[in-house]
Amino acid sequence: MSDLRLGESGTICCLKDPEMALKLLEMGCIPGTQVRLNSRAPLGCPITLVLGDDDYTLSLRVSEAATIFLKD
Numbered sequence: 267m268s269d270l271r272l273g274e275s276g277t278i279c280c281l282k283d284p285e286m287a288l289k290l291l292e293m294g295c296i297p298g299t300q301v302r303l304n305s306r307a308p309l310g311c312p313i314t315l316v317l318g319d320d321d322y323t324l325s326l327r328v329s330e331a332a333t334i335f336l337k338d
Contacts, residue, residue, distance in 0.1 A: 267334045270303040294322055312327050
């Protein structure tokens with residue numbers, strides 16, 4: 267996730283941190299889901315992600331988003 271620029275998207279591959287993974291899974295960050303970086307706060311944190319087909323927006327801290335790995 268940390269390599270995405272505004273408007274870029276990718277597909278969730280896996281979640282790095284086991285403790286954070288449960289929280290992210292409950293919020294819809296499921297492997298195989300398309301995700302797009304929608305915006306960043308002025309100081310860089312938090313960020314907003316659009317999951318799926320533009321129907322769900324999620325706000326995360328940058329440290330939380332860094333535990334999400336995307337497929338190439």
